[in-house]
Structures are given as C-alpha cells and as structure tokens.
Amino acid sequence: MSDRSRISSRLPGRTWPPSCSVISRKGSTSSGLSITRLPDPTAQAAQRVSDLIDEDIKKEAARRHSESRREVKVMLLGQAESGKSTLQKQFQLYHASQTLDLERPSWKIVVYANLIKAVRTILEELDYEFSLSVEEYPFPSEGPGPTDVAAQNEILELRRDLIPLISLEDSLASELSDGIAFVGYRRGTLFPHQRGMFRASNRPVTDLRESSKALVATNRAAQVLGTTVHVIEALWRHRSVECMLRLRKLRLDESGLFFLNHVRRIAQIDYIPNIDDVLHVRLQTVGVIEHSLKVNTVGGSYIWKIYDVGGTVNIQRPAWCSYFEDINALIFLAPISAFDQYLEDDPLTNRIHDSLQLLTSICTNKLLKNAQLVLLLNKTDILRKKLEAGVQVCQYITSYGNRPNNFSTAAEYFRSHFLAAHKKKDIFQRRLYAHFTSMLDVQATQLIITSVGDVIMRKHIAHTGLA
Numbered sequence: 059m060s061d062r063s064r065i066s067s068r069l070p071g072r073t074w075p076p077s078c079s080v081i082s083r084k085g086s087t088s089s090g091l092s093i094t095r096l097p098d099p100t101a102q103a104a105q106r107v108s109d110l111i112d113e114d115i116k117k118e119a120a121r122r123h124s125e126s127r128r129e130v131k132v133m134l135l136g137q138a139e140s141g142k143s144t145l146q147k148q149f150q151l152y153h154a155s156q157t158l159d160l161e162r163p164s165w166k167i168v169v170y171a172n173l174i175k176a177v178r179t180i181l182e183e184l185d186y187e188f189s190l191s192v193e194e195y196p197f198p199s200e201g202p203g204p205t206d207v208a209a210q211n212e213i214l215e216l217r218r219d220l221i222p223l224i225s226l227e228d229s230l231a232s233e234l235s236d237g238i239a240f241v242g243y244r245r246g247t248l249f250p251h252q253r254g255m256f257r258a259s260n261r262p263v264t265d266l267r268e269s270s271k272a273l274v275a276t277n278r279a280a281q282v283l284g285t286t287v288h289v290i291e292a293l294w295r296h297r298s299v300e301c302m303l304r305l306r307k308l309r310l311d312e313s314g315l316f317f318l319n320h321v322r323r324i325a326q327i328d329y330i331p332n333i334d335d336v337l338h339v340r341l342q343t344v345g346v347i348e349h350s351l352k353v354n355t356v357g358g359s360y361i362w363k364i365y366d367v368g369g370t371v372n373i374q375r376p377a378w379c380s381y382f383e384d385i386n387a388l389i390f391l392a393p394i395s396a397f398d399q400y401l402e403d404d405p406l407t408n409r410i411h412d413s414l415q416l417l418t419s420i421c422t423n424k425l426l427k428n429a430q431l432v433l434l435l436n437k438t439d440i441l442r443k444k445l446e447a448g449v450q451v452c453q454y455i456t457s458y459g460n461r462p463n464n465f466s467t468a469a470e471y472f473r474s475h476f477l478a479a480h481k482k483k484d485i486f487q488r489r490l491y492a493h494f495t496s497m498l499d500v501q502a503t504q505l506i507i508t509s510v511g512d513v514i515m516r517k518h519i520a521h522t523g524l525a
C-alpha cells in the first residue's frame with residue numbers, strides 16, 4: 059500500500075481517490091447558454107482531503123527521517139559458537155537488564171536440554187571406549203580401558219538409572235523447535251569416530267513460556283532431574299570419565315561442563331536460571347534475529363537494532379547479505395580458542411582459518427561500505443585454559459613455529475593475523491577497533507560494551523549530524 063492510500067484510509071469516512079475528480083468553475087451547456095457553475099462542494103471536500111493527506115505524508119516522512127537518525131543498526135557476525143548470541147545477551151544486560159531478568163524462567167528448558175545432552179555425550183563416549191578391543195585401546199598403561207570390568211559394571215548401573223533422564227532429551231528438543239536450534243555434536247579433534255549431529259529448530263526461547271507443552275516437558279525434566287541428581291554426580295566424578303576427559307581430550311560444550319558442575323543447584327525444585335546460567339546456555343541461532351534496545355546517551359536516546367545471526371556455514375551465512383546495506387556497525391567475533399578445532403559442516407577447515415576468511419569477505423563486501431568494524435577476539439578464557447593444559451598451538455597452526463606456547467604470545471599472534479588480514483583486504487581502509495574478550499565475564503564485557511558503544515555512537519552522530 060502506498061503512503062497516500064495508507065494515510066487516506068486512516069481518515070474517517072473518506073476514500074481515495076475521491077469520486078469527483080474534475081473541478082471546473084465555468085462552462086457552457088449544449089443549448090449555447092453561458093452559465094456560471096457554483097463551487098462543487100464534493101470537489102472542494104476532495105481537495106481538502108488531498109491536502110490533508112499530503113500534509114500527513116510530509117509529517118510521516120519527517121518523523122521517519124528523524125526516527126532513522128535515532129536508529130543504530132548493529133550486526134553481530136562470526137562463525138557458529140563464536141559468542142554472538144552471548145554478546146547480544148550482554149548488550150541486553152547492560153542496557154535493559156530487567157528484560158533479561160524477566161526472561162530467566164524461559165531459559166530453564168534450555169539449561170535442562172544442555173545438561174542432559176552433556177550426560178548423554180559422556181555415556182556415548184564411554185560406550186565407544188568400552189567397545190574397543192584391548193589392541194585398539196591407545197592407552198594400555200593408563201586408566202580404565204576395555205579391561206577394567208569393575209568400571210564398566212559401575213557405568214552400566216549408572217546408565218540404567220539415567221535412562222529416564224536421557225529419554226527426555228527428544229521431548230525437550232521437539233519443544234525447542236522452529237527458529238533456534240541446539241546442537242549436540244562433539245568438538246574434540248582427536249576422536250576417530252564421528253557421530254550424527256543432534257539438531258532441533260525452534261521458536262525464540264521467550265515464546266516457550268506461553269507453550270503448555272513446553273511447560274509439561276520442563277516440569278517432567280525437573281522432576282526426573284531431582285531423582286537422578288546423585289547418579290549424574292556419581293557419573294561426573296567417576297574415574298572412567300575423568301580419565302576419558304584427560305586422555306582422550308574430550309571437550310564437552312562450555313555449557314555442558316558448566317551445568318554438570320552446578321547440577322545440584324540446577325536440580326533444586328525451585329530452580330530458576332540466574333544470569334550466569336543464561337549466559338552459559340548453548341542454543342544455536344537459526345536465521346537472523348532482530349533485537350531492539352533503547353540506548354541512552356548524553357545526546358538523547360537511540361534505538362539500537364541488533365541483528366544476531368546463525369553462524370553455520372552452509373545453511374545460515376547466505377542469509378546475512380540481505381541485511382548488510384544499511385548496517386551502521388558490524389561486530390565481528392573470532393573465537394581464538396578454536397585453533398585446535400574444525401568446522402562442524404566442513405571438518406577439513408580449521409576454525410581460525412575460517413574466521414580469517416570470513417573477516418576478509420566482510421572487508422571486501424561493498425554493501426558494507428558504511429559499516430564501522432569492530433573485532434572481538436573472543437573466548438580468551440578458554441584459550442588460556444587450553445594453553446595451560448599443554449595443548450600446543452604449533453600442532454594445529456604450523457606457522458606458529460617454535461614461539462612460546464603461552465597465552466600472551468598466542469593471543470598476540472592471532473590478533474596480528476586478524477589485523478593484517480583487515481589491513482590487506484579492507485577495500486574502504488576503515489579503522490578496525492579490536493579487543494580481547496571473554497564473553498562470560500560480565501564486568502569485563504560491560505567495559506568493552508561501553509567502549510564499543512562510544513565508538514559506534516560517535517561515528518553515527520558525526521554521520522547524521524545529531525548531537
């Protein structure tokens with residue numbers, strides 16, 4: 059519908075176009091008599107309507123123009139699991155903490171799903187471990203392998219008690235359908251066997267509160283969790299699991315690890331996720347989700363539209379471009395802890411390499427001409443832990459050579475590569491603002507958000523001329 063027809067339809071009792079469109083003051087009849095026509099009241103009324111509409115259109119255009127100058131569009135980009143949705147939650151926490159607070163109960167179903175997935179993953183890995191023959195087991199001198207019958211029997215018993223819990227995973231997954239998905243794949247690089255990916259599309263999580271089926275599934279999970287919490291703890295503490303994590307370098311999702319360590323709190327009957335839990339959950343974004351935030355600055359209030367996108371290579375990335383054209387700022391997240399990981403949908407591509415390529419493609423995209431670029435080198439906490447645990451960067455990134463395998467050297471090495479890629483490829487020679495981040499650290503991230511916000515607002519104000 060055009061502006062004109064939309065506005066005219068808003069005027070009570072009037073239609074567009076008016077029924078009388080020919081307005082003439084003088085004319086002659088077929089008899090030759092000259093007559094003076096009186097002003098046509100219908101035509102006058104129509105003209106008045108037309109003027110009103112024009113005025114309305116002008117006002118609407120002025121309002122939209124002023125509104126758009128008060129609107130800042132920020133896009134979060136990066137590969138899957140780089141921390142985009144977590145950053146969006148941090149923005150929400152900073153600028154509208156009460157809304158995140160209200161959402162907390164809705165995240166309970168995702169916390170349960172993440173926890174159950176972690177338990178299921180551990181059991182599957184143990185299955186694999188115990189299925190190996192003595193010759194196939196690579197650590198004969200260490201840990202409970204295929205020959206440790208006592209450990210196998212203990213795990214068998216725990217598994218039996220956990221069946222009611224594991225069987226809930228599917229019903230939770232099906233409630234988390236249409237829109238967002240959570241993924242149950244393993245990311246350890248040292249596993250020879252690959253298993254299928256568990257994925258469930260779903261609605262935005264806040265909608266789940268309205269769904270009675272989701273409530274039933276959540277309550278059922280809470281009930282079963284309450285009766286199995288001691289079994290989960292026994293499994294989590296079991297020597298076979300400790301050994302598997304250490305020797306096999308099995309890496310559970312950050313969310314899984316966190317919720318296993320907090321299982322007693324989560325299993326309480328009146329459990330409501332706290333902000334830390336909400337930041338830890340893993341829920342894969344599908345498509346592009348727009349979040350609006352009111353941001354107050356000294357120059358007045360602005361609406362920030364934050365676009366959080368799904369980062370999976372094949373399905374999600376093609377959808378990004380349609381949002382590029384009027385983006386004011388692009389925050390690119392590169393998880394630098396992922397130097398020893400490969401893409402889920404392209405297992406030959408190292409994740410640091412993928413991030414570098416992605417940044418390059420952003421720097422060369424003409425549609426992003428007006429976008430300010432911010433680079434967040436994320437998951438530094440995990441990078442630190444990996445290096446402290448002895449994971450060698452040079453084993454995965456050969457160009458790292460014999461540099462010291464410590465945090466400051468590795469972090470600086472990755473930063474210099476991202477900065478160099480930008481410098482070499484950015485067709486608009488924009489300035490790149492770079493920060494190291496650990497997105498689960500609320501205090502540190504809030505400082506980054508202030509600093510990034512200042513930079514984005516300064517450019518926006520300079521561009522629009524607003525104060």
Ligand SMILES: Nc1nc2c(ncn2[C@@H]2O[C@H](COP(=O)(O)OP(=O)(O)OP(=O)(O)O)[C@@H](O)[C@H]2O)c(=O)[nH]1
Pocket residue numbers: 136137138139140141142143144145312313337338339340341342343344367368369370436437438439440495496497498
């Ligand atoms: N330890 C740690 N975990 C993080 C950090 N940033 C994000 N995470 C966790 O990593 C997981 C993935 O983060 P998300 O924000 O969902 O990743 P995403 O980029 O939105 O992923 P997609 O939606 O799949 O594209 C979540 O469990 C987060 O809690 C970080 O800096 N450190």
Ligand SMILES: [Mg+2]
Pocket residue numbers: 142143144341342343366367368
């Ligand atoms: Mg996401």
